Amino acid sequence: MNEVYLIGGMFAVTFSVRYILFAMAGKVKFPPWLNRALEFVPPVVLMAIIAPNITMPKGELWLSPFNPWLIASAIAIITALIRKDLLTTIVVGMLAFAGLRFGLGM
Amino acid sequence: MSTQYSSAEQPESRRFSEFMAGASATVPLLVGAAPFGIIFGTLAEPNGLSALGAIAMSLIVFAGASQFIALGLLAAGASIPIIIATTFIVNFRHILYSANLVAKVRHLPHYWRALMAFGLTDETFAAVNNRYQQQGNLQQAHWFYLGSFLAMYSNWVFCTYIGLTLGNIFPQMQNWGLDFAMSVTFLGMVIPYLKTKPMLVAVLVAAVLAVASHDLPHKLGLLLSAFSGIAVGLSLMMLENRKKKQLQVSE
Numbered sequence: 473m474n475e476v477y478l479i480g481g482m483f484a485v486t487f488s489v490r491y492i493l494f495a496m497a498g499k500v501k502f503p504p505w506l507n508r509a510l511e512f513v514p515p516v517v518l519m520a521i522i523a524p525n526i527t528m529p530k531g532e533l534w535l536s537p538f539n540p541w542l543i544a545s546a547i548a549i550i551t552a553l554i555r556k557d558l559l560t561t562i563v564v565g566m567l568a569f570a571g572l573r574f575g576l577g578m
Numbered sequence: 579m580s581t582q583y584s585s586a587e588q589p590e591s592r593r594f595s596e597f598m599a600g601a602s603a604t605v606p607l608l609v610g611a612a613p614f615g616i617i618f619g620t621l622a623e624p625n626g627l628s629a630l631g632a633i634a635m636s637l638i639v640f641a642g643a644s645q646f647i648a649l650g651l652l653a654a655g656a657s658i659p660i661i662i663a664t665t666f667i668v669n670f671r672h673i674l675y676s677a678n679l680v681a682k683v684r685h686l687p688h689y690w691r692a693l694m695a696f697g698l699t700d701e702t703f704a705a706v707n708n709r710y711q712q713q714g715n716l717q718q719a720h721w722f723y724l725g726s727f728l729a730m731y732s733n734w735v736f737c738t739y740i741g742l743t744l745g746n747i748f749p750q751m752q753n754w755g756l757d758f759a760m761s762v763t764f765l766g767m768v769i770p771y772l773k774t775k776p777m778l779v780a781v782l783v784a785a786v787l788a789v790a791s792h793d794l795p796h797k798l799g800l801l802l803s804a805f806s807g808i809a810v811g812l813s814l815m816m817l818e819n820r821k822k823k824q825l826q827v828s829e
Binding site: 478486491510519540552 | 605607609610613627631638640643645648658661662665666669672674676678683684691692695698704707755760763769770771777785787788799804
């Protein structure tokens with residue numbers, strides 16, 4: 473029963489956030505500065521989500537060459553800059569992570 | 579381009595090709611989403627969410643990062659209102675995705691817009707935003723969106739199921755670090771944006787602040803660092819524009 477409330481509530485807030493502007497469909501107009509601000513949103517929010525995952529995978533800041541999350545991320549960034557291809561970046565990053573963590577036991 | 583075959587001539591084949599293009603543009607993103615969905619499935623029962631609850635959450639809520647965070651809060655014994663409020667905060671970024679897309683979808687009927695809103699994930703936004711920035715015929719581009727959404731959705735629900743099954747066979751799987759799949763996918767999505775100095779600085783500010791504010795309650799640090807990064811990036815961009823204007827005047 474609790475899970476019904478939990479999932480119902482999570483659905484309600486998530487769908488509302490995703491739908492409200494589509495529902496109003498352009499009846500609100502944004503000023504130019506807000507439009508420019510929106511261009512920053514995706515990369516900034518995504519980075520805010522992942523930065524703690526990578527630098528503090530075990531809950532505390534871990535800036536070390538022995539942190540496989542951090543090193544595999546660095547390898548993924550370099551791959552993304554060279555190859556400019558998302559699939560390659562993801563696959564190389566995950567292989568690097570698996571190699572560091574399970575191959576080298578980091 | 580659009581004069582050669584207008585969308586009125588062959589709407590069906592046009593729709594199908596848009597749908598398939600949307601699904602295939604999303605395939606690279608599935609590679610990252612799949613392990614993430616699997617780890618969500620494996621973590622569900624150890625963290626106090628039933629198998630049925632996990633499948634229902636993936637089917638009904640369909641928001642990876644917040645589902646993951648909800649599990650952490652469940653395990654920590656947080657109350658349901660706290661988990662729902664956190665979900666709201668974590669998913670608030672989607673309003674900004676929809677603001678980016680609203681001009682492209684406002685001509686569509688309500689049921690289309692509701693369906694698109696339900697399917698608005700980070701991955702589908704990335705795929706669809708690319709499509710909408712291309713020139714040419716965008717009249718059937720909502721089928722591209724549908725293709726991307728259904729690829730993500732079926733993959734997410736299926737992987738949740740796989741994870742539940744694997745979690746019962748290999749209980750130690752939750753320690754493998756499969757959550758790195760989400761990080762590397764998001765990282766790969768961020769890099770192409772980093773073409774200007776204001777954007778680079780905005781992302782760095784957000785990263786540092788997100789780490790510094792990580793211990794704030796209810797994931798408030800996420801919103802704080804996002805808004806700070808955007809404010810810094812926007813200010814830098816406006817400063818650059820002002821300098822350019824002054825240079826033009828003095829020339």
